[in-house]
Amino acid sequence: MERLVRVAEELARRYRISYYEIRITKVSASHLTMQNGQLEELSVNTEIGIGVRAFNGAWGFSSANDMERAEKAIETAMKIAKLSKGDSRIYLDDPTKDRAELPMKRSFLDMDIEDKLALVKEVDSLLRGDSISNRSVSYGDGVKEQLYFNSLGSEIETVVPRIRLSFSVTAKGGGDMQTYWKSFGGTAGWELMEGIDLTHWTAFVREKAISLLEAKSPPSGGFDVIMDPELTGVFIHEALGHAAEADSVKTGESILAGKLGERIAVEELTVVDDPTLPGKFGSYIYDDEGIKARRVEIIKDGVLINYLTDRETAALLNLKPNGHGRAQSYNYQPLVRMGNTYVEPGDWSFEEMLAEVKRGLYMIGDKGGEVDTANGTFTFGAKEGYIIENGEIKEQVRDVALSGKILDVLRSIRAIGKDLAIEFPGYCGKGQWVPVDDGGPHVLTRAVVGGLL
Amino acid sequence: MIESLIRILERENVEWELYWEKGRGGSFRIENERLERSQRKFHSGIGLRVGYRGKLGFSYITGLNHDKETLEEFVKRTIKLAKVSEVPFRGFPSEKSPAKVKGLYDKRIDDIPFEDAHAIARDFAEKMAELKAGREEYTLSGSLAFGVNFYGIANSNGIFLEDRSTGMSVSTYAVKKGTKTGSGSYYQSYRSLQPFEELEVAVEKAVEEAHLNYMAEKLLPYKGELLLEPQAFRAIVGIFLENLFGDNVYYGRSRFTKLGEKVSSEELTLIDDATVDGGVGSYPFDGEGNPGKKTVLVERGTLKGFLLDETYARLLGIESTGNAVRDFRTVPHVGTSNVVVEPGEESLDDFEGVVVKKVFGEHTANPISGDFSLTVELGYVVKDGEVRPFKDNMLVGNVFELFNSVVAVGKEFERVGSFYSPRILGIGKIV
Numbered sequence: 001m002e003r004l005v006r007v008a009e010e011l012a013r014r015y016r017i018s019y020y021e022i023r024i025t026k027v028s029a030s031h032l033t034m035q036n037g038q039l040e041e042l043s044v045n046t047e048i049g050i051g052v053r054a055f056n057g058a059w060g061f062s063s064a065n066d067m068e069r070a071e072k073a074i075e076t077a078m079k080i081a082k083l084s085k086g087d088s089r090i091y092l093d094d095p096t097k098d099r100a101e102l103p104m105k106r107s108f109l110d111m112d113i114e115d116k117l118a119l120v121k122e123v124d125s126l127l128r129g130d131s132i133s134n135r136s137v138s139y140g141d142g143v144k145e146q147l148y149f150n151s152l153g154s155e156i157e158t159v160v161p162r163i164r165l166s167f168s169v170t171a172k173g174g175g176d177m178q179t180y181w182k183s184f185g186g187t188a189g190w191e192l193m194e195g196i197d198l199t200h201w202t203a204f205v206r207e208k209a210i211s212l213l214e215a216k217s218p219p220s221g222g223f224d225v226i227m228d229p230e231l232t233g234v235f236i237h238e239a240l241g242h243a244a245e246a247d248s249v250k251t252g253e254s255i256l257a258g259k260l261g262e263r264i265a266v267e268e269l270t271v272v273d274d275p276t277l278p279g280k281f282g283s284y285i286y287d288d289e290g291i292k293a294r295r296v297e298i299i300k301d302g303v304l305i306n307y308l309t310d311r312e313t314a315a316l317l318n319l320k321p322n323g324h325g326r327a328q329s330y331n332y333q334p335l336v337r338m339g340n341t342y343v344e345p346g347d348w349s350f351e352e353m354l355a356e357v358k359r360g361l362y363m364i365g366d367k368g369g370e371v372d373t374a375n376g377t378f379t380f381g382a383k384e385g386y387i388i389e390n391g392e393i394k395e396q397v398r399d400v401a402l403s404g405k406i407l408d409v410l411r412s413i414r415a416i417g418k419d420l421a422i423e424f425p426g427y428c429g430k431g432q433w434v435p436v437d438d439g440g441p442h443v444l445t446r447a448v449v450g451g452l453l
Numbered sequence: 454m455i456e457s458l459i460r461i462l463e464r465e466n467v468e469w470e471l472y473w474e475k476g477r478g479g480s481f482r483i484e485n486e487r488l489e490r491s492q493r494k495f496h497s498g499i500g501l502r503v504g505y506r507g508k509l510g511f512s513y514i515t516g517l518n519h520d521k522e523t524l525e526e527f528v529k530r531t532i533k534l535a536k537v538s539e540v541p542f543r544g545f546p547s548e549k550s551p552a553k554v555k556g557l558y559d560k561r562i563d564d565i566p567f568e569d570a571h572a573i574a575r576d577f578a579e580k581m582a583e584l585k586a587g588r589e590e591y592t593l594s595g596s597l598a599f600g601v602n603f604y605g606i607a608n609s610n611g612i613f614l615e616d617r618s619t620g621m622s623v624s625t626y627a628v629k630k631g632t633k634t635g636s637g638s639y640y641q642s643y644r645s646l647q648p649f650e651e652l653e654v655a656v657e658k659a660v661e662e663a664h665l666n667y668m669a670e671k672l673l674p675y676k677g678e679l680l681l682e683p684q685a686f687r688a689i690v691g692i693f694l695e696n697l698f699g700d701n702v703y704y705g706r707s708r709f710t711k712l713g714e715k716v717s718s719e720e721l722t723l724i725d726d727a728t729v730d731g732g733v734g735s736y737p738f739d740g741e742g743n744p745g746k747k748t749v750l751v752e753r754g755t756l757k758g759f760l761l762d763e764t765y766a767r768l769l770g771i772e773s774t775g776n777a778v779r780d781f782r783t784v785p786h787v788g789t790s791n792v793v794v795e796p797g798e799e800s801l802d803d804f805e806g807v808v809v810k811k812v813f814g815e816h817t818a819n820p821i822s823g824d825f826s827l828t829v830e831l832g833y834v835v836k837d838g839e840v841r842p843f844k845d846n847m848l849v850g851n852v853f854e855l856f857n858s859v860v861a862v863g864k865e866f867e868r869v870g871s872f873y874s875p876r877i878l879g880i881g882k883i884v
Contacts, residue, residue, distance in 0.1 A: 042538040086489060133706075134705040220847070
């Protein structure tokens, strides 16, 4: 380690590099998957690698997973930076020396693989049932130990554990098939698994899949829509979060570019990204640029007050970096990414919200989404829904997707519930995958529903 | 080093399979017409699968330079995993001749000095700046990547295969801003080094699309005949293909259980073909050493084949189609190579009506029920030779119904990466 610091300093002098940073990462992970009672994968692996970024008005990056190539990677990154000479600026801070760890109450590193296998088998057997043609269980855990150092003198050592369990069933009947699933995860230890009421959730998933066999396709067109906390989460992630990532503001692609300080949503709306929430799946201590993670209010009382930034976009926009430069792993460059994104609760009860809707939809669960930040158009799917007529919940609908214009939908929000939940772990893709969490309360707005009727 | 690893494995009373890789890549990111990020990455590693008393163990190590002790430890660890794993071992393939596929390796990409690749990227950025001049309402960005990979597979059934491949890809993104916003993008990948003109085309296409997108308005709801351009049809085919993956068929996550079913109109023929010369999805042998093949999936509307690796082929009692996809970090899983929608006989060039060019959100669709609602990124209506673009609508429907409704397939196909398709005329709904 000390040797690498010396090598890096010397090479930086030789190539006249103003700033560099090095990440050495070790990930120990185990993964188990099972389908229909048959174990499909059981793996336990450890990987070490190095990623080096050097800055010379533009970035040079190099990585290697063979530590014998570590010095070579440092030199390559610096050579590329020297070759690249650009006119961008980055935010340079004071050196930070720290060692920080996200805690596990019960470390999954101390557990036998047999215990993890027993959990997977238990979930699989609980998922069994009539009309169920497929059961899938996936368990994963991993500890990421990262050593970060940069040319400013920062030396940060972090240890972040992550654990995840997800399961799904496919129900078959009446010539149709439907799938339903549930995921749990966080920056925590085995205690997270122990806290799950498996009997309840496996029955829940099974019953939902079976009930969807009878559900109808929703109507299509513009509707009042109540989103449940899970769907509110994916909605705010897709519809607002991505457009608030300052790299898309930098390239002029974001619909939110130049709108800082403007009212872009209803006054009741406050949206936060907070990677410091204890135990959440998208939490971390320092980002991959050595900046401490912090809570960022993106929208406060309807006004856009902040973007999510990294060292580069912060310097460009005259902001402070707020610790959102994240990389998938050592062999990727950090990009501006979300952590845990959510809508702050309001003061509506679910019943009051329901009473507002004459004809609309209650949409539940996240089935993924996508956004075009330039046009401000987003789409996302719900796991299921219900028709609302005159304030009453009626029949169930399936395969529901929503689409809308970011700014229109943010301005059409009519009610924000009191019931906050941020417990919907997942991965967000943007050329790289990073773990995120999102959520919110129930929210009533208007969107285009793409149904078949 | 592979040889010494094989010697260690041969000492043990196990069945084994090694997959090794060594590669490097250079990639470049252009933002606001300036080259902002350049990178050069190296990767190497070995994946080991071990079959022991009917159970399978898997583990990998990074790097290809290890001492004997590390290799012994690697083998020991993987055998131990096989002992505890409970993953059933279905057997490894036996020795077969790999397919003969041309044009997967271009020495010019392998030999290109990083400085030269960097210079091409810089020229690419300059070209964007030049094209932007006089069109200040546009912002252009893009990326360029080059890569080379050496890989090999060996197993205790006598397979020992090695090969190498190269790749190049280009993407561009254009945003037009004025009283409103429009965006356009272009992506293509190749096996060989492309002339600079190809990069210019990439910028021009994105700019052209951004302009159309800028002009686009929302279309009134419509139901009836519509023309799907290859990129839009790719999303629909992707949803359908989920049902043909051998693992989904075996585990009851597919709509289909047997071949011979009628799954579309007779106009459609769908093929997975790993043997296309120069194809970006092509390979002489798959991730388990089975030869790459041309597999007819749907022939004139009838389901003819599933996509299979060795494991699911054995479980379903059919021969592997050579569709095991992997890298050294993963066990093989079923994937596609090049997906080809066979061209038909219609010209469809002078089609008048609703055309859907690009959609997104296909991962929210339900592959089994087939229902989808996709956001239209760009479409246009052609009437009396005049083109009126639209966006912000949704294309909704059911993939099986849409497949059945296909009335005509274009004569010429277009390639986007490993997907080849002509224009498709079918019945759909825009909301």
